[in-house]
Amino acid sequence: MRLFLDTADYDEIETAVGWGVLSGVTTNPTLIARAGQDHETQVKRICELVGDVSAETVTERKDELVVEGRRLASWHKNVIVKVASTPDGLAAGKVLAGEGIRINVTLCFTVNQALLAAEIGAYIISPFVGRLDDIGEDGIAVVRGIVDAYRQQSIRTKVLAASLRHPMHVTQSALAGADIATMPFKVLEQIYKHPLTDIGIERFMADYRKTQEPQPARR
Numbered sequence: 001m002r003l004f005l006d007t008a009d010y011d012e013i014e015t016a017v018g019w020g021v022l023s024g025v026t027t028n029p030t031l032i033a034r035a036g037q038d039h040e041t042q043v044k045r046i047c048e049l050v051g052d053v054s055a056e057t058v059t060e061r062k063d064e065l066v067v068e069g070r071r072l073a074s075w076h077k078n079v080i081v082k083v084a085s086t087p088d089g090l091a092a093g094k095v096l097a098g099e100g101i102r103i104n105v106t107l108c109f110t111v112n113q114a115l116l117a118a119e120i121g122a123y124i125i126s127p128f129v130g131r132l133d134d135i136g137e138d139g140i141a142v143v144r145g146i147v148d149a150y151r152q153q154s155i156r157t158k159v160l161a162a163s164l165r166h167p168m169h170v171t172q173s174a175l176a177g178a179d180i181a182t183m184p185f186k187v188l189e190q191i192y193k194h195p196l197t198d199i200g201i202e203r204f205m206a207d208y209r210k211t212q213e214p215q216p217a218r219r
């Protein structure tokens with residue numbers, strides 16, 4: 001499972017690239033607004049740091065979405081165009097996919113929506129795990145269902161577990177067979193952490209420092 005950051009914050013992305021674990025980034029209008037930058041400028045900057053950068057469309061009708069999707073894709077070869085799982089979004093996605101543009105179908109909440117995305121030749125399907133959990137459903141079960149259905153149908157669309165809120169969501173996404181997990185920077189930091197790792201380092205360092213102290217002379 002590849003790890004993506006769900007952010008438009010340049011510093012966070014640069015840090016994770018430095019850690020050597022980042023394969024891509026997902027953005028959306030909320031995250032771009034939070035970064036306080038113009039959409040095009042920020043997406044282009046991110047594309048210079050990492051491959052596979054999803055940029056979201058913000059129009060609603062098929063024809064507008066096609067024009068917008070082409071514009072987003074023209075920004076950089078790393079851009080993957082995000083369309084929502086609606087009739088217009090999927091129809092536009094099909095046109096764009098036919099032109100060789102990689103499509104990420106977002107706001108997916110069911111296996112059936114994932115089957116529709118596969119039908120239009122989507123490169124990525126994004127089930128939103130946390131938002132399903134928020135309404136008392138099982139987000140990870142939907143990821144598992146999509147992975148199983150795709151496997152049975154020999155569908156190659158990649159399953160990207162999105163709206164992950166905590167470390168267990170990452171583990172569960174991997175166990176469910178997701179191809180990609182996208183997460184906020186805070187969650188990426190959290191998955192590095194274990195108290196026993198910290199305690200272990202403290203002990204090793206303390207013992208190492210002892211070996212650096214002057215030793216009593218031997219007779």
Ligand code: G3P
Pocket residue numbers: 006026028128130131162163164165182
């Ligand atoms: O990747 C989708 C993500 O941005 C949504 O996350 O936490 O707002 O549901 P959240």
